[in-house]
Amino acid sequence: MISVGIVGGTGYTGVELLRILLRHPQVTVRMLTSRTEAGRAVADMFPSLRGHTDLVFSDLTVDALKTCDVVFFATPHGVAMKYAEDLVAHGVKIVDLAADFRLQNLADFETWYGMKHTCPELLKQSVYGLPELNRAHISKANVVGNPGCYPTTVQLGLAPLLKEQGLIDLNSIIIDAKSGVSGAGRKADLGLSFTESTDSFKAYAVAGHRHHPEIVEGLNRIASTQTEFKNLVFVPHLVPMIRGMLSTIYIDLTEQGTETDLQSLYETFYQHEYFVDVMPHKSVPETRSVRGSNMLRIALYQPQPKKLVVVVVQDNLVKGAAGQAVQNMNLMCGLSEQLGLTGIALMP
């Protein structure tokens, strides 16, 4: 059994990790830390866990974390990098669900997250945790930066087009993304209140979203380029739903792209991927088809001969966060990648 610690267990990614890991056949959750809730029974805070766990929130103690095989950081940005070196030195594997190990570009990290990176050497050795594109490296990694939710949809949505050169105009990409409200985290915030956000729709972060540089870095990694995607446009929107994320991606095809059977390209690219579902031509993926599951579904349309539209859906808290983190843990620990993650979406 793998013993797991979760740092920051009171947010949505923390409780979602618990939901998954408490049913994982090879995992024991040993500790769950919270600055504010130490000493409180976890099931008292989250009644959905009543009957399923006797865990009690504990203070964050590095010594205690060192006894774990794997530690998940479900914390604000900047926490994991404080403890990572010490833990890794003691043989603990780390999956950070925040941004500390997502961006290799330190300047971007500082600009978008407003802090200096405190362990740039470890960052260099860390691995970007998108298993479908990066499986081999993750298997050997000690530190994995779990991707942001939007970047997961965009990278998996575009990878087949980027791995083969010459199919698209790399500077034409427009991402119109939509997220359920849980993506904003578990917090008291007027703008996220029921009364303010239900029965309404809006764009947000129009001045720039932190996932923008992660998307650009990720696409360059996939395309084996370095300075492309500079004109990428990314506009996120807020949908009055709890979970779910849908990205509509608009791409200009090249001549070569228009002559390619893109549906086949995608189906072949992902044919062995359990968690990526390329839907039949003209399917309409709904976010609810992945609610609570680690699946990500893709559909393609070609509304104009030279225009491709890629629609990607996932559950932002599962494939977009906690589920993918467990997928990474499975790989890092030599387990079957799907273990604990085969739950079926809750529909309706």
Add this chain to the structure above:
Amino acid sequence: MISVGIVGGTGYTGVELLRILLRHPQVTVRMLTSRTEAGRAVADMFPSLRGHTDLVFSDLTVDALKTCDVVFFATPHGVAMKYAEDLVAHGVKIVDLAADFRLQNLADFETWYGMKHTCPELLKQSVYGLPELNRAHISKANVVGNPGCYPTTVQLGLAPLLKEQGLIDLNSIIIDAKSGVSGAGRKADLGLSFTESTDSFKAYAVAGHRHHPEIVEGLNRIASTQTEFKNLVFVPHLVPMIRGMLSTIYIDLTEQGTETDLQSLYETFYQHEYFVDVMPHKSVPETRSVRGSNMLRIALYQPQPKKLVVVVVQDNLVKGAAGQAVQNMNLMCGLSEQLGLTGIALMP
């Protein structure tokens, strides 16, 4: 034209007063105060008002308020009673949407609101603002305590039964009430966040709700009794909807009650009331049928010979708060009671 001031304009009752009063043909809204937003354009905070008003939030200055004909307090409990005597002395009429002038029983006020009443003499002269039951007194009042939302549904839902003696067992009343989330006010509160409260349902305030003593006092007033309704049970629930309140009231009928045509009793009782709609027998009132309007609808069922069920719906922010406050203002100022309040519910 009547010049109006609104104290506390940043909550939902404040902005709802504005929505109504900016279209009221006999009213000029002269000022809107806010401690935190003074100097800010109201339409900047509430974009729904863009194009409809140039008002700017101002500090609360008693001297400025004294220039108004009517002042609405859309403030937390305990604010109106600080200013009321001074304003009344200067001829200003007051409608308090908080609880300062709702309860004549001072002990109840102190127990449930955790503060001493600072102007008990004025309280005695103030009038409880339920126009359908108290019209004559409101017309002559200087200070009106605008009823709570739940108490409005219960009192109007039971009045026809109480005005005629002997129809029901006064100690049998059970109120199972349901409210939309806006009833909790405009605030940053984790429990009221979209993610925490949508697609779910719960009871709340099971240890006792502040509207309980107001309901009991109100029913005694209607029934011309003093110490009845001691066993009243009132359990409020939270519905994942923005506006709307539905109270399901269960009553044991007496022998006399079972022999009475209660549907006719209600229809006759409310036949001249514009804002109270007694629906035909076996109708099923929906909260959306009053969304945004000042209407309150009532339906009766008799599932057992001796059991009456009264269902009452209203918009908690209109008939349950701001609309009723304007109805009171109309009466206090000698205007037609319906002025500015004839808007039709937004459906769908």
Add this chain to the structure above:
Amino acid sequence: MISVGIVGGTGYTGVELLRILLRHPQVTVRMLTSRTEAGRAVADMFPSLRGHTDLVFSDLTVDALKTCDVVFFATPHGVAMKYAEDLVAHGVKIVDLAADFRLQNLADFETWYGMKHTCPELLKQSVYGLPELNRAHISKANVVGNPGCYPTTVQLGLAPLLKEQGLIDLNSIIIDAKSGVSGAGRKADLGLSFTESTDSFKAYAVAGHRHHPEIVEGLNRIASTQTEFKNLVFVPHLVPMIRGMLSTIYIDLTEQGTETDLQSLYETFYQHEYFVDVMPHKSVPETRSVRGSNMLRIALYQPQPKKLVVVVVQDNLVKGAAGQAVQNMNLMCGLSEQLGLTGIALMP
């Protein structure tokens, strides 16, 4: 492995059975019938199942069903009773999720469901499938009538009070119940459309609900009485949420009842029940705490010395339908009762 057939797989209980049974370690779903969809891939109709099953809807053929160990009927009322005798004669165990085997009183069945019962002899041998109250009989049954969703909450919510005589006034019970919209089934119906039912709340079936006689029969069974609960009042309401059911039950306590520690009574009564959670005193159960899980939670309040309020929540599609059906199957087949049913609620 137990081979299972599901008759009527296109409704919400059908697809929910699939969600559970496809992950059940001792079950193979051999067939899924649908009159209208025969030949269509199940995952084509329910994309949430893509990647999880290759099942294809088939026509209902009795001979094929006879090859199954267990057949679930997730059909309209009146279907199971057509096939039950034949199947049972061939050793097939049956769980009917409709009402054919719920009511022992044939007159009630005919009155409320508008049809004659076609196998009254088999009905007499069938067992009412509420495992917590009826486990021993279910284990030996060939035919189980799976309880209605509302009756499940009411019977489990009142059982501890009824098993001990003299605690409550049996004729005082009022049930104010609230259900999510999925309870109405999967169908094209204007009144159930998003635009008609979101952001609103209403009572329904005020002239009488089919679960009323089932509740009365069930409570008499529990209390070992025959003709009590005649004055029971049951008013269901529709909540704008997908899944979830909350029943608020009002009861008059007897003198003896007021002197009993009811919280302890409930905790003791259910101490060995995995799926029934008696929450600590003054807890506020939310429906989302059981979303997608087979748990049922109970909380008690005593707002007046002689008035008890019992609040019960469950997921209407799981403990209120498909989950309880699988719980029954487990018992009928000699498996651990919890097998395949330990999934944790999806929260948020």
Add this chain to the structure above:
Amino acid sequence: MISVGIVGGTGYTGVELLRILLRHPQVTVRMLTSRTEAGRAVADMFPSLRGHTDLVFSDLTVDALKTCDVVFFATPHGVAMKYAEDLVAHGVKIVDLAADFRLQNLADFETWYGMKHTCPELLKQSVYGLPELNRAHISKANVVGNPGCYPTTVQLGLAPLLKEQGLIDLNSIIIDAKSGVSGAGRKADLGLSFTESTDSFKAYAVAGHRHHPEIVEGLNRIASTQTEFKNLVFVPHLVPMIRGMLSTIYIDLTEQGTETDLQSLYETFYQHEYFVDVMPHKSVPETRSVRGSNMLRIALYQPQPKKLVVVVVQDNLVKGAAGQAVQNMNLMCGLSEQLGLTGIALMP
């Protein structure tokens, strides 16, 4: 007073016309037709209208309609064109809320609506009813084709850019549009049911939407071009909300466009328009800011030097349908354009 008839009064645009017109100071609604509901009180079908009208649905009789000054067709496509010539010949003015008089291109009409146009001559004389762009012609028109909801947002969102030549690449336009569910009309449809569409998000009509040709024709009209916008991409999405529409429009700017102060361009273009609100730079329009009102709000972002994003919100049933229809009626009848349309959005 203008006497009005509404043909097809049982859909959402019909009841929304009623909500507006029953409060219009210069209008008497004389009749409301329905094939299926003739003889039924309108307020019986729509309880939100109880107390506000005694109208009864009537059969569609041309002779009766001829007695009206204005007739609105809130009917399926193809109905208005059957009656229009006869009514116009008798001096009746017509506003069609369906598509019969939206497209001047007959081939497009036949292709997208699957029927032949039966009065092409009258179509030529009819006027496209987008008042902000077409006011003079509407004022003199006998027949107005009320624009589709999506085309209204796109045309008003792009007009300032198109009236001045050379600012944008006309072939770069991508419209990612999102609509509330009421846009699909009032009907029994499984896909539109609450349980199927709440807490989820999806694209739809990906194979092509009927508003596509209307948008293209409209943009050519505005730009005084004929064959541009051929590569336009338009992908609509369904938001789990009742009312509201938001279009996110992506445009490539020309060199000249990048050198223009586009915010000023928009503010100047719409400075005298009551119903079009150009919000300050970086504003984030929410659909709820126009809920129930005839306002349309626009905001601009420039995420990349050569990329402009225009976000437009409106209430699809008001400015996107019934409100705009009344705005057209006001113009056609020589009334103030704003009459009856100054209601403030319902917020929250």
